[in-house]
Amino acid sequence: MTGFDELRALMGDRFTTAQALREQHAQSETHVLAGLPDAVAFPETTAEVSAILRVAHANRIPVVGWGAGTSLEGHALALRGGITVNFARMDQVLEVRPEDMLARVQPGITREALNTELRATGLFFPVDPGANASxxxxxxxxxxxTTAVRYGTMRDAVLALEVVLADGTVIxxxxxxxxxxxxxxxxxxxxxxxxxxxLITELTLRLxxxxEAISAAVCAFPTMSEAVDCVIETxxxxxxxxxxxxxxPSAVAACNAYSGQSLTEAPYLLVEFHGSAAGVAEQAERFGDIADGHHCSGFRWAERAEDRNALWKMRHNAYPACIASRPGATAIVTDVCVPISRLAEAVEETRADIAASSIPGPILGHVGDGNFHAILLIERGNAAEATEAQRLAARMAERALRLGGTVTGEHxxxxxxxxxxxxxxxxxWAVMGxxxxxxDPLNILNPGKLVPQ
Amino acid sequence: MTGFDELRALMGDRFTTAQALREQHAQSETHVLAGLPDAVAFPETTAEVSAILRVAHANRIPVVGWGAGTSLEGHALALRGGITVNFARMDQVLEVRPEDMLARVQPGITREALNTELRATGLFFPVDPGANASxxxxxxxxxxxTTAVRYGTMRDAVLALEVVLADGTVIxxxxxxxxxxxxxxxxxxxxxxxxxxxLITELTLRLxxxxEAISAAVCAFPTMSEAVDCVIETxxxxxxxxxxxxxxPSAVAACNAYSGQSLTEAPYLLVEFHGSAAGVAEQAERFGDIADGHHCSGFRWAERAEDRNALWKMRHNAYPACIASRPGATAIVTDVCVPISRLAEAVEETRADIAASSIPGPILGHVGDGNFHAILLIERGNAAEATEAQRLAARMAERALRLGGTVTGEHxxxxxxxxxxxxxxxxxWAVMGxxxxxxDPLNILNPGKLVPQ
Structure with a gap:
């Protein structure tokens, strides 16, 4: 492809058209071989990313960024071929400024690696999507x-960026x-x-x-509405x-089977408080009072790390537990977000819809944000079940919009x-276009995504 | 002007070319008669705002929005004439949703009016720029x-908008x-x-x-660095x-003279904590410990509203006190923001620069955000002093950039x-352009502002 020789000359074997590498970058957590890039680049500097885009721009070659490959929606698949830019070699912490409570990092670093580097500083990076994403x-x-209710999303956590634009300009x-x-x-x-x-080549992140202290609590509720009302009041x-x-309740059942527990199969809330020792104790107590008012049962709370981990085991293992609950199954994970006043309704309608379908679908949610996921479990290779799951997912999206929400809270x-x-x-949407x-007038940056096509 | 007849027919006497009203909209807190609109419109609905923009777009007439006229930087001055859209008649609270902790409001409502309406709900709107802005x-x-350190800025407080685009499209x-x-x-x-x-025609705001309880504390520090280090540690x-x-110290001196107090003329911090009764007591105590470690003196704290108000009187009266400190003076209020690690340096350099100048300039700051203002006091009509103030303001802006900050934190x-x-x-900046x-390809929306001209 025109331009490839120039990039090969610049980057050596960090610019490759090897079939195996191209195929590795045509897979995501949920979409397989949906888009095969023509080449994969592993830049080490912003200047190299800028050079890639300069060449791509001159030759109208599509360019797609690639982090850790943990997207559940196929963001990084090269639908129109071109160059996939893998940021694995740009994974450094460039600077930590404890007084300003921020870190400058390269885009390829994962959140776990960043938090490992921060351990001695007394600071941490709070956004936690579960996966060890870049x-x-x-x-x-x-x-x-899970922590958005307290610390916000990436919208709140990113203070500044270095970005390479479509023509290679760095801003x-x-x-x-x-x-x-x-x-x-x-x-x-x-x-x-x-x-x-x-393409993001550097991030300044709020830490x-x-x-000082963390406490955690779990409790069961008779209905989803009571659980949500408890959260709203808190x-x-x-x-x-x-x-x-x-x-x-389906997720709790899956967790029981997975971990040999015998919790009531009811809606469960798991809550964590951060603060001073006295502060978290007070918060847990107050939360307990509010939960009591909403007929909670089995309220337990813990402050010591090992007790907290035992309490939260159910949440930490929820995803594998759901997958394991149907042997041989693969999951389609949905993601909607509604105003919290409509959350109970959204979840209950979704539960009823899933119950009436031919496939199981436990539900997990970040209830403080009105955001929840159904883990739709389908038999691998069963086209009818895949179609059924897509229909359920579509109805979840439509339901979220009807209730004043969004079709994606975080995925x-x-x-x-x-x-x-x-x-x-x-x-x-036309404004986004x-x-x-x-x-990006030539439409070379991740073409086929986000805007009207 | 072409198009005006159509708008007059639509809006009656709510569309006016009367000289007195035009001149009222050519003044701002700091800039007088810098831009005179050709007409002023007082829409009552989004449909009317859309009609104004449709007509303006068809006739290439500039359109400038106008809220409460409290801007310190002349945002709403009609530099190229055209229509000023005054939102005074779109000032309603459309909906309060306590469960979702949000309110839908029209753009003309002021923050004080909104908080008055919210009083019975147990909720409030936290962003407080001082002026009773729309x-x-x-x-x-x-x-x-003042509350950004806890509740964020309008970036964080606005959840959704209704906006009329340049051609009248409503999104x-x-x-x-x-x-x-x-x-x-x-x-x-x-x-x-x-x-x-x-033009923003509706806002959905986070409340x-x-x-439950508020406590406040004040204390003096030997140096600006000690005060900032206390804040960083907190x-x-x-x-x-x-x-x-x-x-x-200059601001404290002005407050002493204004209120007949006799506080030490030293850098002062004023802090407020929100939370449970036990929580704020604990926070005030801990803050006192940290402040002690930074050689604070005169530490006082208060929980009862009247005591808090007495403590904070200095801050509440700071602006009029500064103005009063130089009889007959008018103020140029600057606004820069730097990383908090550079704040002491930025303030001290600014203080030295002002001290070496011919005019006084007490400094106030939102220290948790790295944001501060010098109140440059110049004799009304004294051109030499105005030039001197502009030079000081320019050096503050350049200093903020040199220290890694921004030329405007909030104005x-x-x-x-x-x-x-x-x-x-x-x-x-070219990307903004x-x-x-x-x-807005025809450049009718507030032309002459923000982007490269």
Missing amino acids: LGGMAATRASG RTGSAAPKSAAGYDLTGLMVGSEGTLG QGQP IQSGKPMARIEFLD GIGIGKLPYMQAEHGAG AVKRAL | LGGMAATRASG RTGSAAPKSAAGYDLTGLMVGSEGTLG QGQP IQSGKPMARIEFLD GIGIGKLPYMQAEHGAG AVKRAL
């Missing part, structure tokens, strides 16, 4: 996870100042843009102080929960959610 | 203020779901766009629970301060900060 990928998809967005009113929020525009506006009262997770659009963008955004054309 | 204006300028950005990963963050793009991308320890304000760009945009954003051209 920070560049997490920013590009506006990831969040810096934001600064190390905690806030600014100086112009369009380009940082916020890039976060969640799924590689369609630029948090490691909490949030309204200003209790700063660090996590608040929900498991539906992003990728391939799977593109069909809902018009319904969710109306005329706003206009922004895309302004920044 | 919510539309606060969103358009990405305002913040909705975001939703009532607490988070979303569905595409470009158009809400975030509009917040801080200063009316150059669209906060009214704190933030790192995870204490959730609701406000943390700084006054320099916005308007007219005054436009000369620094290239220096602050480099190639990123590209976004502007994509959404």
Whole structure:
């Protein structure tokens, strides 16, 4: 392909057209061989990323960024071929500034690796999507996870970026100042843009102080509504929960089978508080009082790390437990988010819909955010079940929109959610298209994704 | 002007070309008669705003939004004439959803009016820029203020918007779901766009629970560095301060003279904690310990409202006290923001620069955000002093950039900060220009502002 020789000359064997590597980058957690790149590049510097885009721009070659490959929606699949830019070799912490509570990192570093490096600083990076994703990928998809209720999403955690634009121009967005009113929020525009506006080559991330004390609690509720009302009341009262997770009775059943426990098969809440020792004790007690008012049962709480881990074991193992609950099954993981006042309704309708279908689908949720996932378990290779799962997922997306929510709380659009963008955004989707054309008129950055095609 | 007859027919006397009203809209807090609109419109509905823009677009007439007129940077001045759209008649609370902790409001409502309406709900809207600004204006300028350290800025407080685009198209950005990963963050793009991308006709705002208890403390420090180090240590320890304000010795002197107090003329911190009764007591105590470690003196704290108000009187009166400290003076209020690790340096250099100048300039700051203001006091009509103040302000902006910060933490760009945009954003400024051209190709929305001209 024109331009490849130039990149080979520049990058040596870090620019490759080897079939095996191309195929490795045509797989994601949920989509297999959906898009095969023509080449894979492993840049080590921003200058190399800029060179790749300069060459790609001159030759109209599509370019797709690749982090840790943990996307559930096929974000990084090269639907129109071209070059996949794998950031594995740009995985350094460039600077930690404890006084400013921030770190400058390269996009290829994973959140676990970053937190390992931060361990001695008294600080940590709070966004936790479960998977050990790369920070560049997490920013590009506006990831969040279990701690968003307290610490926010990647929208909140990214303070500044270095981005290489479609023509190779390098820009810096934001600064190390905690806030600014100086112009369009380009940082916020890039976060969640799924590689369609630029490639992120550096991130300045907000860190948090490691909490002095952590306490955790679990309890069961007679109904989903009672559980959600308990959460609403807790949030309204200003209790700063660090996590608040929900498991539906099917998920609890799966966890019982997986871990040999015998918990009541009821809606469960798992909550975690961060703060001072006295503070978390007070918070747990208050939460217990509120939960009592909503007829909770089996309330347990723990402060010591090993006790907390035992309590939260159910949540930590929920995904493998759900998968294991149907031998040989593979999962389609859905992701919707609704206003919290509509959450009980959204979950109950979804549960009923799944119950009426031919496949099982335990539900887990970040209940403080109104965000939940059904783990739809289908027999590998069973086309009828795959179709059934797609129908359930489609109805979840439509339900979320009907209830005033969004078709994706944290997994992003990728391939799977593109069909809902018009319904969710109306005329706003065309505005996204206009922004895309302004920044990438040749449509070389992750073409086929996010904007109207 | 072509198009005016159509708008007069539509809006009656709510569309006016009366000289007195035009002149009222050519004044701002700091810039007088800098831009005179040809007409002023007072829409009552989104449909009317859409009609104004449709007509303006067809006739290439500039359109500028106007909230409460409290901008310090001349954002709403009609530099190229055209129509000023005054949102005073769109000032309703449309909906309060306590369970979702949000309110839908029209852009003309002021923050004080909103909080009055919320009083009975147990919720409040936390962003407090001091002035009783309109919510539309606060969103358009990405305002913040004393509570940003705890509750964030308008970037964080705005969940969704209704916006009328340059050609009259109405879009909705975001939703009532607490988070979303569905595409470009158009809400975030509009917040801080200063009316150059669209006119905001509705806002969905995040509310906060009214704190059970509030405690406040004040104390003096031997140096600015000790005061800042105290703040850094407090933030790192995870204490959730609701406000943390700084006054320099000149500001304290002005407050002494204004209120007949006799406080030590030293750097002062004023801090406020929100939480449970036990929580705020603990926080105040811990803060006192940290402050002791930084050689604070005169530490006082208070929990009862009247005691808190007495403690904070110095801060509440700081602006009038500064103005009164030089009889007959008018103020040029600067606004820069730096990484907190550079704050002491930035303030001390600024103080020395002001001390070496011919005019006084007390300094106030939102120290938790690295954001501070010098109140440069010049004799009304004294051109030499005005020039001196402009030079001091210019050096503050350059200093902020040199220290890795931004030329405006919360007041916005308007007219005054436009000369620094290239220096602050480099190639990123051209990207803002590209976004502007994509959404407003005829450049009718607040022309002459924010982007490269």
